[in-house]
Amino acid sequence: xxxxxxxxxxxxxxLDKIRHLMERSAPAFAQVCSRxxxxxxxxxxxxxxxxxxxxLLDCTPQSLLLAFLQAAELGxxxxxxxxEAYLIPFRNKNLGGRKEALFLPSYMGLATIARRSGEIxxxxxxxxxxxxxxxxxxxxxxxxxxPDLDADRGEIIASWARAWFKGGHTKFEIVARVDIDKxxxxxxxxxxxxxxxxHWYDQMCAKSSVRRLYKLLPxxxxxxxxxxxxxxxxxxxxxxxxxxxxxxxxxxLDAPASRTSEVRNQIKKTKQxxxxxxxxxxPPRSDSDAPMSDAEKTAIEAAERARNEEDK
Numbered sequence: 243x244x245x246x247x248x249x250x251x252x253x254x255x256x257l258d259k260i261r262h263l264m265e266r267s268a269p270a271f272a273q274v275c276s277r278x279x280x281x282x283x284x285x286x287x288x289x290x291x292x293x294x295x296x297x298l299l300d301c302t303p304q305s306l307l308l309a310f311l312q313a314a315e316l317g318x319x320x321x322x323x324x325x326e327a328y329l330i331p332f333r334n335k336n337l338g339g340r341k342e343a344l345f346l347p348s349y350m351g352l353a354t355i356a357r358r359s360g361e362i363x364x365x366x367x368x369x370x371x372x373x374x375x376x377x378x379x380x381x382x383x384x385x386x387x388x389p390d391l392d393a394d395r396g397e398i399i400a401s402w403a404r405a406w407f408k409g410g411h412t413k414f415e416i417v418a419r420v421d422i423d424k425x426x427x428x429x430x431x432x433x434x435x436x437x438x439x440x441h442w443y444d445q446m447c448a449k450s451s452v453r454r455l456y457k458l459l460p461x462x463x464x465x466x467x468x469x470x471x472x473x474x475x476x477x478x479x480x481x482x483x484x485x486x487x488x489x490x491x492x493x494x495l496d497a498p499a500s501r502t503s504e505v506r507n508q509i510k511k512t513k514q515x516x517x518x519x520x521x522x523x524x525p526p527r528s529d530s531d532a533p534m535s536d537a538e539k540t541a542i543e544a545a546e547r548a549r550n551e552e553d554k
Contacts (some may be wrong), residue, residue: 256299257292262287264310271310276317276464284314291321292418297331297436298343312345312471316355316464319486326351330417344431346438347472349403349449352456352465356405359462365455367403367448371395378402378416385414398422398444404453405459415455417447422429425450432472 264271264285271281293300298306309320309329318326330344334414347355353365368387370376373396375388385404389395401422404414417425425430426446432439439446456469 253296257289260292260303260306260353261289261430262301263307267307267310270307271314273313278317279319280313287319287322290551291329294321295329295331295436297341298329301341301343302337305344309343309345316347316351316471318347318351318354318470320345324350326354328438330431330434330436330438332431332437335509341371344474345471346431347468348438349445349452352449352452352468354460355462355464356459358464359460361408361460361462363406363408365403365405365452366403369398369447370400370402372397372399376400376550378414383412383414391537398447401447401451403448403455413455413458415451415458417451417454419447422450423445425453458506471491499512524540 246530262275267286268281271284275281275284308469313327315318316327320327320329325348327348328344329407330346331341332344334342347480349367353367356362356365370387370389371449373393374391375386375390376399377384377386381438387402398419400416402413402414402416426439429437429439431437434440453469453472459465
């Protein structure tokens with residue numbers, strides 16, 4: 243290899259693979275993307291995240307795809323200046339210690355989703371230190387918190403979150419330090435070197451109170467999904483199985499590119515969830531008569547490009 247064309251480093255090669263993964267998964271992202279998220283913006287933010295967190299390149303492509311599908315559906319930018327969500331690499335013992343990526347909404351991301359419901363004007367979350375003046379009163383629904391800014395504030399003893407509703411009233415919730423540490427012990431990826439519990443403990447304390455407050459709020463479907471994703475209840479094999487299989491068929495990072503017919507069949511399986519079945523009186527329409535959607539055309543073109551590249 244000449245000096246003008248140096249051999250790409252393994253990290254650069256993996257970054258190129260991940261870039262292709264995301265670019266060729268555009269149809270899958272488009273199917274689940276929230277109206278608050280532009281797929282092109284998600285791609286830009288994702289590639290920037292790999293530069294800031296090189297350990298993400300060691301994660302399995304499947305886990306990265308799942309993480310970005312969840313980000314797309316919730317409309318939250320991972321690892322961006324908005325600080326709405328994190329991507330956490332952790333070692334999965336069930337996969338022989340291979341790294342997987344976790345998508346975790348931050349407390350600011352949870353507050354953003356709550357505001358979208360239209361019922362909640364804002365959510366505030368704070369951390370309480372032992373030398374702060376802290377006077378909560380559930381009976382009067384009053385909360386006084388005066389931080390001691392002129393001295394060492396001591397250890398964190400609690401966190402609280404308060405919601406302002408459309409009608410003007412408020413609700414607040416408090417989480418004591420002992421309960422915060424219990425939440426940390428049971429959190430996904432908490433033992434990872436890149437866990438936000440290690441690097442941003444105060445913010446995760448604030449998030450704990452927002453999650454507790456969520457139980458008192460009128461929930462939108464999006465808020466419920468955010469809780470499920472944060473708890474790890476949205477298993478990849480259940481919610482995104484078809485979309486992930488579709489993307490894997492188009493990309494296949496470690497195998498030959500899929501044939502066009504296989505890609506088209508997988509797209510049809512994915513579309514069956516939303517299509518209305520034909521009436522009994524209508525004659526059945528053959529696959530060859532069905533017009534292709536933009537997603538189909540994009541996926542098939544990507545598959546053909548990949549096959550052509552391999553033939554060269």
